[in-house]
Amino acid sequence: MKLGKIAMGFSEPDMTPMIDIVFQLLTFFMIAINFENTKADERVKLPKDVLAKPPAVKPEHELVLNFGYQRDESGVRVNSIPEVFYNERYIEVRQISPDLDQERRVMERIHGTEVIKDVTVLIRADSEVPTGLVQELIKKCQEAGFSKFSLRAMAEEL
Amino acid sequence: MKLRNRTTGPSKVEIPMAPLIDIVFLLLIFFMLNLKIVSPEGNFNINMPIGAPTAAAAEQNLPDIKVSLRSDREGRLTEMTLGSKNLGNDDAAFERLNQEILTIIGRPGNPLTKEVEVEIDADYETQYKYVVKAISKCTGRFDPGSKQIARYVEKIKFSPPHKPKA
Secondary structure, eight states: OOOHHHHHSOOOOOOHHHHHHHHHHHHHHHHHOOGGGGGOOTTSOOOEETTOOOOSSOOSEEEEEEEEOOBOTTSOBSOSSOEEEETTEEEOGGGOHHHHHHHHHHHHHHHOGGGGGTEEEEEEEOTTSBHHHHHHHHHHHHHTTOOEEEEEEEEOOO | OOOHHHHTOOOOOOOOHHHHHHHHHHHHHHHHHHOOOOOOEEEEEEOOOSSSOOOHHHHTTOOOEEEEEEEOTTOOEEEEEETTEEEESSHHHHHHHHHHHHHHHOSTTOTHHHHOEEEEEEOTTSBHHHHHHHHHHHHEEEETTTTEEEEOOOEEEEOOOOOOOO
16 A cells, blocks of 8 residues: 555644634634623622613713722722722722813713713712712712713612 | 636636634624523603602692511511502512502502602611512503503602611
C-alpha cells in the first residue's frame, strides 16, 4: 500500500463547522447582552416585583438616580444614612439640589429649555431605604423643575 | 493584454479565512466579557405634578382610595390600611389589598381605572420595598397561569411626607 501522497501533502483542517459554532456563539452573546442596564448600579438592591416589566416605550429623556446605602463586600452597611450615588460621589438627599440644578442646565443646553417637562426621573432606590427619604428626593427633584417620576423595581419570575 | 489565467476556465477562488476568524473571535470575546446576567428592570410611574394638588379627581366624585402604611422605627411594616379598613401587616395583607382594589374598580380594564387615583401614605421610616409592593398590588395582578398582567389602577401618587419619628 502506498502512503506517499498523504504523508507528503500539507493538509488544511476544515474550518466550516468551527466558524458555524463561533457565529452561533457570537449571535447568542450579541442578543443576550443588555446595554440598557449600563446605568444600573449594582450597589443598589432594588425591590423585586412580578409586575415590574420593562416599559414598551422608553422615555426620550431620562435622569437615573441611584439611591442606596454604602455597603462593604459582604453587604453590610458602612453608613447608616442612605445616599445618592451620583458621578462616583455619595451625596445625601438634603445636599443634592446643586447637582440636580446642574443636571437641568446641562439638559437645557443640549435639548432646549422646554426639555425639562419631558424628562423622566428614574428612581432606583434600595429596598430598605426609608420611604420618607425617597419622597424627599422626589421633592428636591420637583424643586429643580423635574415633574415626571418613575420608580424602578427588578423583575421577579414566578 | 493577455489574460492567461482566464483562458484555463473558472478556478475556485479561495477566501482568506484567517482574518475573518480573527475578527469574529475578537467580537466573541468582547460580547462574552460584557455579558452581565441581570434580571430586567421595570418601572412604576407615579403621578407627582408640581405644586397644584390634583383637583381633577375630586371634581369627578370618584372614590378616593388611600393606602396607608404604618411602620415601626426600623421601617418594618406594622399596619396597612385601605381607607379605614385594616389589612394587617403580612404577605396576606398585600393579597387582601389586591382583592379590595379589584372590588373597587369592578373589573380590570374598566374605563374607571384610568381616572381613579390611589394615594400612598407611608410613614417616614417605612422600608421602600413595602411601598413598591403596595403600588404593585394597586396597579395590577400577574396571573401565573396565562402569564398575563391584569391592569388595575394606573395613577399612583404619594401623600405629603411625614416627619420622622422622634
